[in-house]
Amino acid sequence: MEFTALFLSVLVVMAVSWWGSHRLALALFSIALLASVATYLHHATDTLDLSF
Amino acid sequence: MNRSIGVTLNVIGLYGIALVLAAALAAQILLNELPCPLCLLQRVLFSMLAIGPILNIRFGPHPGHYALSLLAAVAGAVVSARQILLHIMPRDPGYGSALLGYHYYTWAFVGFTAAIALIGIVLLFDDRLRDDAGSPPAGVFADGAVWLVIGLTAINAISTLLECGYGACPDNPTFYELLRWLR
Numbered sequence: 001m002e003f004t005a006l007f008l009s010v011l012v013v014m015a016v017s018w019w020g021s022h023r024l025a026l027a028l029f030s031i032a033l034l035a036s037v038a039t040y041l042h043h044a045t046d047t048l049d050l051s052f
Numbered sequence: 053m054n055r056s057i058g059v060t061l062n063v064i065g066l067y068g069i070a071l072v073l074a075a076a077l078a079a080q081i082l083l084n085e086l087p088c089p090l091c092l093l094q095r096v097l098f099s100m101l102a103i104g105p106i107l108n109i110r111f112g113p114h115p116g117h118y119a120l121s122l123l124a125a126v127a128g129a130v131v132s133a134r135q136i137l138l139h140i141m142p143r144d145p146g147y148g149s150a151l152l153g154y155h156y157y158t159w160a161f162v163g164f165t166a167a168i169a170l171i172g173i174v175l176l177f178d179d180r181l182r183d184d185a186g187s188p189p190a191g192v193f194a195d196g197a198v199w200l201v202i203g204l205t206a207i208n209a210i211s212t213l214l215e216c217g218y219g220a221c222p223d224n225p226t227f228y229e230l231l232r233w234l235r
Contacts, residue, residue: 001218003092007209010099014202017106029103029120033127036096040131043089048137 002039009035058113058178059194062105065170066197069102072163073204076156077211085148086215086225090135094160097128099205101167106201109194113178118171125167132161147224 009032017025076095079085087095104121108114135157139146146155154162215221217229 001216001220003089003096003216003221004209004213006093006096007099007205007212010096010103011202011205011209013100013103014106014198014205017103018110018198018202022107022111025103025107026116026120029100032100033123036093036100036127040090040093040127040134043093044134046138048134049141050137 002042006032006036006039058174059109061174062108062113063194063197066102066105066109066194066201069098069105070197070200070204072098073201073208077204077207079149079151079156080211083149086228088147088223088225089221090131090138091147091157092212092221093131094128094135094157095208097124097131098160098163099201099208100124101128101164102201102205104171106198109198115175118175122168122171125164125171128164129161129168132157132164136161 009028013025013028013032016028073095076087076091076098080087101121101124103124104117104119107117107120111117135147139155148156151159212221214228214230215225217233219229222229
């Protein structure tokens, strides 16, 4: 469900970027990017079996 | 760099992003390979990569718009690099099938890295980025690119809803959750 929400939020950012105000587009982009990073951190829990 | 050339480069960039999103959807539909959570996140970030060019086409090229795409590309590179590392051990078959010898997440890493390099090159040569002469007129070529990317993102939203349903997406999806639920 969170990925559907992310795609929908990106759609909203695209629509605002094309038809809406510049400042609102930047604000919504920031929110969508932060939500993407949060989703990544939520899913990136598997231990990487690596040694550097 | 001429202002109209800058806008044209952004339109071409949008068609490139549309090509990536369309190829991922084609693989999903034709090969019946459902994207995993990290794969979906990479698609989301490819879509976010398009927002900088959309703003550049509408309001005119500006370093801040390129910065948005740069942030999305860095996030996408991190996500795809993590997926590469998850499958880097010997004898790990990787996730999904390979295209020209590389898995989709490896191609995604190449794509995001190429985007970072291309944005850097454009910023290096575009000496009129701070030009505030007003938004250039968007022709059919530009309108088509924007509508294509918006349409592909909408299709991805629908396909993700069908795949994951109303719950969390499974790590290794093999069927469309919502379609099974509706039957």
